[in-house]
Amino acid sequence: MPESKNLLRMMEIDKSFPGVHALKEVDFDLAEGEIHILLGENGAGKSTLIKILAGMYHADSGQIEISETPTIIPDARTGRDLGISVIYQELNLVPDLSVAKNIFLGREPVLPGIMKRVDWARVEQESLAIMERLDVKIDVNAPVRSLSVADQQMVEIARALVFDCKILVMDEPTSSLSGHEIEELFKAVNRLREHGVGIIYISHRLEEVHEIGDRVTVLRDGEYMGTWEVKEVELDFLITQMVGRTLDEKFPWTPREHGEVALRVRGLTRNGVFEDINFDLHYGEIVGLSGLVGAGRTEVARAVMGADPVDSGTVEMTRATKEKEEIQNLPHYPLWMAILDVVVLIMALPLFTVIFQGIYDPVTLNMNSPPPLFSGKWFYEWIIGGPLYNIPNGPTPYIVAAGLVVLRQAGLWFMERQYHWRTLVIDFASWYALAIGAMVITSLFTQNFVLEWVMIWGGVAMVLIRFLTILTYERKWTPTLAIRRGLGLLPEDRKTQGLTQVLSVAFNTTSANLRRLIKRWLLNLTMEKDLVDEHINQLKIMTPDQETQIRFLSGGNQQKVVLAKWLFRRANVLIFDEPTRGIDIGAKFEVHSQMLQLAKDGAAVMMISSELPEILGMSDRILVMREGQLTADIGRNDATQEQILRYAMTAD
Amino acid sequence: MSAAASTGNEKLFLGYSVKDIPFERLLLISAFIVLMIFYTFATENFLTLENFVNVVRRDAWLFFIAYAQTLVIISAGFDLSQGSIMSVVSVMAWSAMLHFGFFIGLIAGLGIGLLCGVINGFFVGVARVQPFIATLGMLFIGSGAAQLWTGGLQMGGAREGATLPKHVEDAYVLLAKGNLGPIPFTFIWIIIALATMWYLLKYTRFGTYVYALGGNEQTAISAGINFPAMKIAIFGIGGLLCGFAGLLLSASVSAAGEPRLGGGDQLLQSIGATIIGGTHIFGGRGGVLGTTLGVFLIIFLVNGLNIMGIDTYRQQIVVGLVILASIWVSTLREQKN
Numbered sequence: 001m002p003e004s005k006n007l008l009r010m011m012e013i014d015k016s017f018p019g020v021h022a023l024k025e026v027d028f029d030l031a032e033g034e035i036h037i038l039l040g041e042n043g044a045g046k047s048t049l050i051k052i053l054a055g056m057y058h059a060d061s062g063q064i065e066i067s068e069t070p071t072i073i074p075d076a077r078t079g080r081d082l083g084i085s086v087i088y089q090e091l092n093l094v095p096d097l098s099v100a101k102n103i104f105l106g107r108e109p110v111l112p113g114i115m116k117r118v119d120w121a122r123v124e125q126e127s128l129a130i131m132e133r134l135d136v137k138i139d140v141n142a143p144v145r146s147l148s149v150a151d152q153q154m155v156e157i158a159r160a161l162v163f164d165c166k167i168l169v170m171d172e173p174t175s176s177l178s179g180h181e182i183e184e185l186f187k188a189v190n191r192l193r194e195h196g197v198g199i200i201y202i203s204h205r206l207e208e209v210h211e212i213g214d215r216v217t218v219l220r221d222g223e224y225m226g227t228w229e230v231k232e233v234e235l236d237f238l239i240t241q242m243v244g245r246t247l248d249e250k251f252p253w254t255p256r257e258h259g260e261v262a263l264r265v266r267g268l269t270r271n272g273v274f275e276d277i278n279f280d281l282h283y284g285e286i287v288g289l290s291g292l293v294g295a296g297r298t299e300v301a302r303a304v305m306g307a308d309p310v311d312s313g314t315v316e317m318t319r320a321t322k323e324k325e326e327i328q329n330l331p332h333y334p335l336w337m338a339i340l341d342v343v344v345l346i347m348a349l350p351l352f353t354v355i356f357q358g359i360y361d362p363v364t365l366n367m368n369s370p371p372p373l374f375s376g377k378w379f380y381e382w383i384i385g386g387p388l389y390n391i392p393n394g395p396t397p398y399i400v401a402a403g404l405v406v407l408r409q410a411g412l413w414f415m416e417r418q419y420h421w422r423t424l425v426i427d428f429a430s431w432y433a434l435a436i437g438a439m440v441i442t443s444l445f446t447q448n449f450v451l452e453w454v455m456i457w458g459g460v461a462m463v464l465i466r467f468l469t470i471l472t473y474e475r476k477w478t479p480t481l482a483i484r485r486g487l488g489l490l491p492e493d494r495k496t497q498g499l500t501q502v503l504s505v506a507f508n509t510t511s512a513n514l515r516r517l518i519k520r521w522l523l524n525l526t527m528e529k530d531l532v533d534e535h536i537n538q539l540k541i542m543t544p545d546q547e548t549q550i551r552f553l554s555g556g557n558q559q560k561v562v563l564a565k566w567l568f569r570r571a572n573v574l575i576f577d578e579p580t581r582g583i584d585i586g587a588k589f590e591v592h593s594q595m596l597q598l599a600k601d602g603a604a605v606m607m608i609s610s611e612l613p614e615i616l617g618m619s620d621r622i623l624v625m626r627e628g629q630l631t632a633d634i635g636r637n638d639a640t641q642e643q644i645l646r647y648a649m650t651a652d
Numbered sequence: 653m654s655a656a657a658s659t660g661n662e663k664l665f666l667g668y669s670v671k672d673i674p675f676e677r678l679l680l681i682s683a684f685i686v687l688m689i690f691y692t693f694a695t696e697n698f699l700t701l702e703n704f705v706n707v708v709r710r711d712a713w714l715f716f717i718a719y720a721q722t723l724v725i726i727s728a729g730f731d732l733s734q735g736s737i738m739s740v741v742s743v744m745a746w747s748a749m750l751h752f753g754f755f756i757g758l759i760a761g762l763g764i765g766l767l768c769g770v771i772n773g774f775f776v777g778v779a780r781v782q783p784f785i786a787t788l789g790m791l792f793i794g795s796g797a798a799q800l801w802t803g804g805l806q807m808g809g810a811r812e813g814a815t816l817p818k819h820v821e822d823a824y825v826l827l828a829k830g831n832l833g834p835i836p837f838t839f840i841w842i843i844i845a846l847a848t849m850w851y852l853l854k855y856t857r858f859g860t861y862v863y864a865l866g867g868n869e870q871t872a873i874s875a876g877i878n879f880p881a882m883k884i885a886i887f888g889i890g891g892l893l894c895g896f897a898g899l900l901l902s903a904s905v906s907a908a909g910e911p912r913l914g915g916g917d918q919l920l921q922s923i924g925a926t927i928i929g930g931t932h933i934f935g936g937r938g939g940v941l942g943t944t945l946g947v948f949l950i951i952f953l954v955n956g957l958n959i960m961g962i963d964t965y966r967q968q969i970v971v972g973l974v975i976l977a978s979i980w981v982s983t984l985r986e987q988k989n
Contacts, residue, residue: 076874092874094867096936097860105864106875108857117855 013062055079085160150181251617259283262604268313288619488571556587728935735914736794738898746909769891777883807909866935
């Protein structure tokens with residue numbers, strides 16, 4: 001860098017959170033008109049450093065100098081007044097206000113006079129000027145809602161400029177942008193640099209380091225590794241600086257036999273989130289899914305679970321059922337169609353009556369004797385609401401019924417475009433095959449009361465059979481189905497997504513599978529107590545008793561209760577999402593032991609983790625994701641931290 | 653940089669072109685026109701100036717509480733206490749008029765409306781109670797207070813010994829039924845309220861912050877907007893408008909203090925008009941122009957049904973269907989985008 005004024009210097013910044021030493025005497029400095037890239041793994045302390053700079057956290061020790069003057073930043077407001085702007089990954093804009101209004105939100109110029117009218121013309125002009133300065137073409141009067149993410153980011157940058165910002169922090173600005181948009185962003189950033197703004201740029205894309213960076217600082221595990229001129233360093237060197245977290249943790253890993261395929265994922269795609277994910281998970285295997293935060297790991301897990309919709313791809317669970325479960329591009333049986341089917345059936349009932357004349361003559365019906373149960377009379381009396389004295393002989397009901405059927409097929413065609421034409425044919429054919437079949441079977445009988453019985457209840461059965469038929473080929477992959485097939489997800493946010501905090505251990509364990517406790521329509525509470533005890537002992541859950549509320553348990557024990565819940569559900573394919581986040585070392589080891597024990601007992605385990613040592617220590621096989629794509633599938637013995645990081649951070 | 657300016661730049665009115673009018677608004681306008689045409693053919697007396705003036709005069713109160721509701725809903729709030737505020741204002745203003753004359757009574761009524769609104773705003777903005785709950789509390793407090801004040805009876809009118817002096821009562825009635833030349837007073841009140849609200853929402857910081865609070869509260873707060881003050885101001889203005897609506901309604905009904913004045917479906921109509929008018933129920937979008945259309949749609953829908961001789965129960969069903977349909981349309985539009 002040429003000699004330029006020093007904007008910011010952070011010296012020996014130290015910060016601890018309960019249980020974590022987040023920053024260990026970190027140094028950082030920034031010059032005017034410089035882009036300084038901040039690199040580090042997940043949890044290396046980048047965000048903490050930025051939050052200290054922005055005034056959201058307070059350093060335990062250390063000094064901050066801004067423009068060579070020692071400064072204390074007590075809150076976010078002060079930080080902003082000092083000219084520090086942070087653009088977070090989640091954009092901070094009001095979607096329904098226009099771009100110009102967003103840029104000036106909180107600082108609108110007011111015209112003099114009693115009317116207190118905001119000078120919108122000036123707001124618009126100045127917004128245009130800022131956009132000009134950034135050299136981007138955005139209609140400043142359009143609502144922010146209508147802009148792309150990239151443009152919204154520009155609006156954020158423009159907002160920072162209105163604050164007269166000197167230090168701009170960008171937290172992974174390119175993570176959701178496309179190639180062209182990134183170029184635009186870089187252009188804007190370079191323009192800012194020319195205007196003398198110092199930019200701190202956090203990124204997970206190592207390619208970007210050489211593209212726009214002037215200097216780069218690497219943090220590892222809260223430690224300051226060094227600062228280098230970008231021109232002087234290789235990517236490989238940076239990677240070696242980032243990895244190397246201590247491997248002294250113990251992992252209870254032992255080799256196991258792997259069984260058949262438990263979960264087969266093929267071509268799983270959700271546009272813009274992940275793309276073409278393929279992997280197999282075997283029984284008895286522990287597979288680690290690694291990658292940076294935001295690479296789409298959790299999203300894949302949720303899609304496999306059926307919790308989120310996907311655009312294409314299949315998930316197959318082999319042992320539970322042999323049938324293939326397609327996730328998407330499959331029609332369902334909409335409610336309106338079911339209702340229409342029943343209506344058509346009821347409309348068509350007189351058809352049977354007319355074909356087999358004389359079997360039900362309501363005119364001669366003796367109203368004093370109640371109709372026999374399960375007879376046609378009963379049906380007319382109770383379902384239709386009284387005897388049909390005027391069962392029509394003319395063609396009207398059939399024309400109406402036929403019209404409804406045509407309407408239904410047409411509606412199917414127009415409203416549910418994703419239906420494959422084959423499904424339409426099958427749907428149409430099956431309905432009529434059943435109808436004709438029922439009629440033919442009915443006509444085989446000659447005795448009237450049998451006819452009636454078969455006719456009416458056969459018709460009802462027909463609809464039921466149709467529902468069942470549809471179930472076999474029109475099924476959506478939903479969490480309900482996934483759980484029924486034996487899949488269990490231990491979510492990252494176990495406190496809210498995995499457990500009910502204010503209810504007891506026993507309730508949380510059994511609530512996902514109460515059916516298992518039901519005897520003669522009632523919950524068998526004795527059995528619940530025994531079974532819950534069994535699980536508490538098996539998983540070594542530290543709890544005073546079963547009735548203790550979950551919120552009084554430690555993080556590790558809460559995680560074990562989530563596991564107990566799935567074991568109680570007899571799940572044998574388990575996906576752990578960040579199973580040991582926020583858990584102390586001892587409990588970590590226990591969770592790992594349980595995971596291993598499960599695999600030994602034949603369950604298939606997938607573990608999503610941001611901690612490389614955990615991934616390396618526990619997995620038999622390691623999958624790496626990068627920006628929504630599976631970039632590597634490495635065996636345990638071949639994997640190293642450097643290799644995983646390279647797959648996670650750089651494009652091939 | 654007018655890069656996005658439309659090619660067909662036909663200016664309609666005050667510099668707006670057709671393309672600036674949102675789809676929902678066009679739909680609403682066309683629905684209104686269709687309704688008008690239908691009633692014109694279905695009834696005899698619908699399309700007369702007399703009918704129009706009568707309807708707007710009788711239902712003028714709805715405009716005010718609908719504007720109040722619109723303001724509150726845009727800021728991602730909800731005001732359930734509107735009917736109660738109307739009741740309280742009705743009885744208190746009547747009492748004040750009895751002792752101190754018309755103008756003091758008028759100011760007392762507005763002041764009490766404002767006070768109720770500010771209390772709502774205090775609970776929402778300072779105590780951070782959910783608007784739904786805070787105003788639910790005010791709903792009960794208000795209706796309880798109104799009935800306590802009068803012992804549950806109507807004040808004035810039929811009651812012995814307590815009637816407003818003649819000139820006061822005349823002035824009170826004039827508020828709702830008077831004319832300025834050919835123009836009814838209520839029209840003037842409505843236009844003043846509409847213009848003020850429109851100006852507030854469009855051209856002042858306050859209005860922008862109302863939209864910002866509704867669109868993204870966190871962003872608004874981090875942009876330095878004073879959340880408690882804004883909420884107090886929003887609910888305060890809402891209360892003031894409800895107070896005026898209460899005065900108008902009691903003046904047009906009987907010029908009496910009626911403790912159950914706002915106990916009917918006034919609140920529901922104000923919410924209905926706001927929603928039909930295109931204001932987003934979770935805030936951030938909408939405006940008083942749309943609400944005005946919504947009010948017009950509701951009052952003329954009901955008026956036409958009245959003329960056709962259709963009973964109140966069926967009318968309510970129709971209003972409900974219109975509300976459902978309007979929400980459904982906007983939901984469909986949103987899903988499409």
